[in-house]
Amino acid sequence: xxxxxxxxxxxxxxxxxxxxxxxxxxxxxxxxxxxxxxxxxxxxxxxxxxxxxxxxxxxxxxxxxxxxxxxxxxxxxxxxxxxxxxxxxxxxxxxxxxxxxxxxxxxxxxxxxxxxxxxxxxxxxxxxxxxxxxxxxxxxxxxxxxxxxxxxxxxxxxxxxxxxxxxxxxxxxxxxxxxxxxxxxxxxxxxxxxxxxxxxxxxxxxxxxxxxxxxxxxxxxxxxxxxxxxxxxxxxxxxxxxxxxxxxxxxxxxxxxxxxxxxxxxxxxxxxxxxxxxxxxxxxxxxxxxxxxxxxxxxxxxxxxxxxxxxxxxxxxxxxxxxxxxxxxxxxxxxxxxxxxxxxxxxxxxxxxxxxxxxxxxxxxxxxxxxxxxxxxxxxxxxxxxxxxxxxxxxxxxxxxxxxxxxxxxxxxxxxxxxxxxxxxxxxxxxxxxxxxxxxxxxxxxxxxxxxxxxxxxxxxxxxxxxxxxxxxxxxxxxxxxxxxxxxxxxxxxxxxxxxxxxxxxxx
Numbered sequence: 001x002x003x004x005x006x007x008x009x010x011x012x013x014x015x016x017x018x019x020x021x022x023x024x025x026x027x028x029x030x031x032x033x034x035x036x037x038x039x040x041x042x043x044x045x046x047x048x049x050x051x052x053x054x055x056x057x058x059x060x061x062x063x064x065x066x067x068x069x070x071x072x073x074x075x076x077x078x079x080x081x082x083x084x085x086x087x088x089x090x091x092x093x094x095x096x097x098x099x100x101x102x103x104x105x106x107x108x109x110x111x112x113x114x115x116x117x118x119x120x121x122x123x124x125x126x127x128x129x130x131x132x133x134x135x136x137x138x139x140x141x142x143x144x145x146x147x148x149x150x151x152x153x154x155x156x157x158x159x160x161x162x163x164x165x166x167x168x169x170x171x172x173x174x175x176x177x178x179x180x181x182x183x184x185x186x187x188x189x190x191x192x193x194x195x196x197x198x199x200x201x202x203x204x205x206x207x208x209x210x211x212x213x214x215x216x217x218x219x220x221x222x223x224x225x226x227x228x229x230x231x232x233x234x235x236x237x238x239x240x241x242x243x244x245x246x247x248x249x250x251x252x253x254x255x256x257x258x259x260x261x262x263x264x265x266x267x268x269x270x271x272x273x274x275x276x277x278x279x280x281x282x283x284x285x286x287x288x289x290x291x292x293x294x295x296x297x298x299x300x301x302x303x304x305x306x307x308x309x310x311x312x313x314x315x316x317x318x319x320x321x322x323x324x325x326x327x328x329x330x331x332x333x334x335x336x337x338x339x340x341x342x343x344x345x346x347x348x349x350x351x352x353x354x355x356x357x358x359x360x361x362x363x364x365x366x367x368x369x370x371x372x373x374x375x376x377x378x379x380x381x382x383x384x385x386x387x388x389x390x391x392x393x394x395x396x397x398x399x400x401x402x403x404x405x406x407x408x409x410x411x412x413x414x415x416x417x418x419x420x421x422x423x424x425x426x427x428x429x430x431x432x433x434x435x436x437x438x439x440x441x442x443x444x445x446x447x448x449x450x451x452x453x454x455x456x457x458x459x460x461x462x463x464x465x466x467x468x469x470x471x472x473x474x475x476x477x478x479x480x481x482x483x484x485x486x487x488x489x490x491x492x493x494x495x496x497x498x499x500x501x502x503x504x505x506x507x508x
Contacts, residue, residue, distance in 0.1 A: 086431035102234030169297035175262035312458035362391035461487035
């Protein structure tokens with residue numbers, strides 16, 4: 001496991017409201033006399049910054065606490081800077097663990113420039129809103145396949161969420177159809193991201209930033225575990241990227257008449273028509289765009305489905321109300337489809353509350369400024385690292401009373417109509433670095449959630465004596481915040497036994 005320095009890190013300046021700005025002491029000193037002051041924040045120590053005041057495991061909690069001293073959390077500030085001034089706030093900082101741990105193949109961490117723009121263009125061609133519409137039949141089919149797995153083997157529900165999340169992306173990106181269970185490429189992907197997700201944040205990268213020589217220590221030396229973990233992570237990330245890419249290349253070679261086109265297939269065909277000089281850059285960017293799509297879908301969709309399952313166990317009344325709404329629209333003789341979405345506002349509010357209740361990326365991916373800026377009288381220097389506290393926004397009691405509770409009704413007005421407040425506006429990121437797969441991801445999540453609500457019941461697990469098994473949710477933290485598996489019971493709804501299981505198997 002990647003060690004931390006007393007579980008703390010360096011934060012050199014804090015923008016009040018919803019942003020944390022980290023900059024260098026040199027800039028702090030130079031600008032203190034000649035320019036507007038930096039945003040208020042804890043006084044940094046020489047070299048170490050605020051390493052003694054921040055927990056690296058859940059830094060968003062510290063940032064949220066700091067608002068009492070340095071300013072309240074206001075979504076408009078994050079929007080004003082990252083969205084309205086995206087030309088300044090669209091760069092990425094150098095995170096010391098990204099390159100050594102093999103995560104430079106994920107273009108979400110790439111600095112703003114030509115390579116990033118090419119990766120983003122390749123990604124956007126496949127996942128833009130109008131293109132994402134054609135994925136819907138496949139997303140619904142995969143959701144129904146997941147239900148069959150949950151009914152047949154409810155104990156391994158997390159694995160079935162992983163399979164669903166990955167299968168959608170792999171089909172779109174590589175035209176690869178994973179098996180319903182224990183697919184080899186999905187297992188490769190799970191192993192590939194296991195180490196890196198824990199360490200590719202500014203907070204946990206501080207050790208390598210301060211002591212880069214740790215990557216050159218001999219294997220027998222104390223501290224060399226970082227180097228070994230980095231090499232393992234790099235090897236796994238490379239294996240995942242290359243194995244999936246080679247599958248598509250081989251599939252193209254073996255099939256002179258191609259069936260369904262995927263993101264990689266279409267762009268490899270384009271590459272054949274380009275001049276040879278641009279080929280290597282194009283192929284590298286295509287690999288990175290494809291890898292980013294797969295990892296993004298796997299981690300975010302799986303984690304959000306885990307949050308949904310947790311909510312259904314802890315808030316059974318919410319589940320019953322959502323199921324009643326679905327039954328009123330579809331009856332009990334058919335399964336919901338995307339055409340029903342507009343008629344299911346409460347289900348929509350459940351999805352929104354799932355996004356908000358436990359955001360899976362509490363700080364998103366750090367931004368960096370490409371030039372100096374002045375906001376509200378404060379100086380934000382070029383090269384500053386900017387994090388916007390999604391967790392703090394989602395836990396703002398002024399906006400979300402009883403924020404720690406799962407209350408979908410907060411997104412409905414007195415007439416049961418959805419309000420304009422949609423957490424998807426901030427949980428998927430802001431500005432030019434916002435998630436380009438947002439629309440496909442949203443559709444995958446809706447198809448999975450509405451199909452689960454229509455067909456199965458989540459409830460508390462019980463022991464052999466019939467007593468409810470109490471538990472406290474546990475979370476893995478790092479780049480994402482993911483709830484670990486917890487005791488629960490998943491069983492078909494009463495009417496599902498009367499024939500819908502056969503329908504599900506057929507549709508799947």
